């Protein structure tokens with residue numbers, strides 16, 4: 001199942017976990033407040049991603065504006081939390097207490113906190129398609145971050161091996177001297193280089209999988225073959 005708000009692909013196990021969490025916390029005002037705050041934050045982030053793509057010049061200005069209004073909204077939520085206004089949160093999140101584990105029709109998304117539903121209407125599908133585009137965007141960011149890290153990692157490792165070559169001292173009869181500074185530099189560079197390369201590979205694989213699966217999702221939506 002996909003969250004139509006953030007596009008998160010939620011497997012059965014996560015759904016069960018989210019449902020359990022939800023029913024346990026249906027009257028937990030702190031949980032509801034946290035949920036509501038994460039929805040607001042997520043909405044602002046989404047908007048910023050969109051602005052960054054469509055209108056780069058206004059980005060900084062919009063960011064300040066959106067963050068200011070977010071701050072206001074969060075302080076309102078905190079006020080309501082301090083006033084113990086449970087009804088406010090229930091209304092905002094449309095939470096019903098009568099829900100059980102068998103009602104899989106909706107539950108709170110573990111990532112953005114919005115309600116995930118089975119029956120998506122046209123607007124939900126549109127929103128899911130938008131979220132899918134953002135996810136592809138994120139996946140591509142992962143890939144480019146990975147590529148950068150890979151390059152830097154390889155360069156550091158190569159420089160490291162140069163220092164390794166320098167550790168064979170002529171003064172030591174051309175034998176490896178493991179106590180010299182060059183050798184320690186080699187070890188440091190190698191460790192950082194390998195860490196970067198591992199980080200890069202994880203990012204690239206993650207990004208590639210993400211873009212592939214969301215491209216498929218968008219294709220299905222466009223073909224009308226998508227159902228939740």
Ligand SMILES: [Zn+2]
Pocket residue numbers: 003004005006007008109110111112113114
């Ligand atoms: Zn979500």
